[in-house]
Amino acid sequence: MSKHRILLTRIFILGSALLLICHPSAARSKEPDLILINGDVRTLDAKMPRAEAVAVSGGKIVAVGRNDEIRKLAGELTRIIDAKGRLVLPGFNDSHVHFAAIGNKFSSLDVRGLTSAEAVAAKAAEYARFLPKGRWILGSGFANEFAQTEGKRLFELIAPITDSNPVLLYSADGKWAFANALALEHLNDGRSSRTENGSGERSIDGIISGLAMRQIASAVPSDHLRNWPEILETASNYAASFGVTSVQDMHSDELADVYRQLDREGKLKTRVYDCSPMSALPKLANLGVKAATGDAMVRTGCVKYFSEGDEAELPELRRDIAAADKAGLQVMIHAIGPRANRIVLDAFEWAAKKNGRRDRRFRVEHAQNANSEDVPRFARGAIIPSMQPWLFSRSGPAIFGRHLQLHSPLAFGSDAPMVEINPLLGIAAAVNGPDGISVEDAVRAYTAGSAYAEFQEKVKGKIKSGQMADMVILSEDIFEVDPARIAGTRIVATILNGSVVYLHQAER
Numbered sequence: 001m002s003k004h005r006i007l008l009t010r011i012f013i014l015g016s017a018l019l020l021i022c023h024p025s026a027a028r029s030k031e032p033d034l035i036l037i038n039g040d041v042r043t044l045d046a047k048m049p050r051a052e053a054v055a056v057s058g059g060k061i062v063a064v065g066r067n068d069e070i071r072k073l074a075g076e077l078t079r080i081i082d083a084k085g086r087l088v089l090p091g092f093n094d095s096h097v098h099f100a101a102i103g104n105k106f107s108s109l110d111v112r113g114l115t116s117a118e119a120v121a122a123k124a125a126e127y128a129r130f131l132p133k134g135r136w137i138l139g140s141g142f143a144n145e146f147a148q149t150e151g152k153r154l155f156e157l158i159a160p161i162t163d164s165n166p167v168l169l170y171s172a173d174g175k176w177a178f179a180n181a182l183a184l185e186h187l188n189d190g191r192s193s194r195t196e197n198g199s200g201e202r203s204i205d206g207i208i209s210g211l212a213m214r215q216i217a218s219a220v221p222s223d224h225l226r227n228w229p230e231i232l233e234t235a236s237n238y239a240a241s242f243g244v245t246s247v248q249d250m251h252s253d254e255l256a257d258v259y260r261q262l263d264r265e266g267k268l269k270t271r272v273y274d275c276s277p278m279s280a281l282p283k284l285a286n287l288g289v290k291a292a293t294g295d296a297m298v299r300t301g302c303v304k305y306f307s308e309g310d311e312a313e314l315p316e317l318r319r320d321i322a323a324a325d326k327a328g329l330q331v332m333i334h335a336i337g338p339r340a341n342r343i344v345l346d347a348f349e350w351a352a353k354k355n356g357r358r359d360r361r362f363r364v365e366h367a368q369n370a371n372s373e374d375v376p377r378f379a380r381g382a383i384i385p386s387m388q389p390w391l392f393s394r395s396g397p398a399i400f401g402r403h404l405q406l407h408s409p410l411a412f413g414s415d416a417p418m419v420e421i422n423p424l425l426g427i428a429a430a431v432n433g434p435d436g437i438s439v440e441d442a443v444r445a446y447t448a449g450s451a452y453a454e455f456q457e458k459v460k461g462k463i464k465s466g467q468m469a470d471m472v473i474l475s476e477d478i479f480e481v482d483p484a485r486i487a488g489t490r491i492v493a494t495i496l497n498g499s500v501v502y503l504h505q506a507e508r
């Protein structure tokens, strides 16, 4: 334990003791922070697969059971969430995303082809929902007619939607732009204060050109596309709206420190396993980083690499995998197609033999279109097929059922932003595809399966006492509805660490 930790612990113990003296009810203050009732809770815990209610304390699940049993535990300060009979699942864990790229999708807004003020306002509203306060909404593509016909209406429509985000949207020819009230404020500071209509540069409808346009443009931060804290916060807000409470970031951008910073600031709504490129191996080994090193919110220790399916790469692949594995890191290799899958399996088996038995959880990312005779090698080597059912729903036969029969440790994800991060699309694809698996198996692969794939199965992926309180409430009972309706199911609420981090508009 570090000195810092010891000190904190002492302060905490002292604080608790004072609380006991000063607060009469503190002695019985084991009351839960949050109780969820009236849920159709599918726990994925074999000992109690269904329940009605869940109690949460200190970010952890402390009790699961019937409404009457759990309700009894409530105290004065317990927050009660009524699930109104709807389906409750463990928070989704996306085993394969490119998180910064998801956030960066909101760094520019394409208004080409949008001819009405309503259409532009609707898009801006979607951006404003996920962007941090103050982040600019930038974009371009207006046809010239837009300024005359829609400019004034857009200015009025957009005002209440974007009261925390400046908006600057250029015409396709770049000669004029639309700015919202917040962006126009940048004209009023210092030397830019007098550019009123006399010069034809600014008008009340937010259409600007010339000097005014340049002045506002100069107020846009130059690091807009590289402001990682804002970009990752956007991605995290977005993921929460789809019930995703954990992601495994396969993008080798090494942003773990930014994730930690966001977490300290209370802005991270997603637990992240942040993977590094194979080239970071010496650095990670030096720092003593091993698989799943970190805290409950941000962990590192996974290295990601590629196989293109070329036999010539096998020696290098073997060497790198064995070295990373020996350092205690978790290795995941991208492979699509029969040859790439075979090469990666060969290299994994070779490295495992060389380094001896241990719980290493090698992963094949995508594991798509492996040869039929290679499929049993996953289960035999305890190698994780990390698959994306929605991304690959139109390319080749799915083999989820076969992996399950063989007891492969199947994990699901999206590969967003290649496709939407929405897990319901993946679950629908896995259930409705030619080799359709059960809803329960698909949900399991997207929760407990993904948790196993990142060494976290003891602490997440199920609704069970002792696990972290990450849960979602869904609009439809995907176990019972017509499977065609699974993909359209929306998230009613997302709970991370016992806090509601997303609530659908209709519930607010």
Ligand SMILES: [Zn+2]
Pocket: 096, 097, 098, 250, 415
């Ligand atoms: Zn990917």
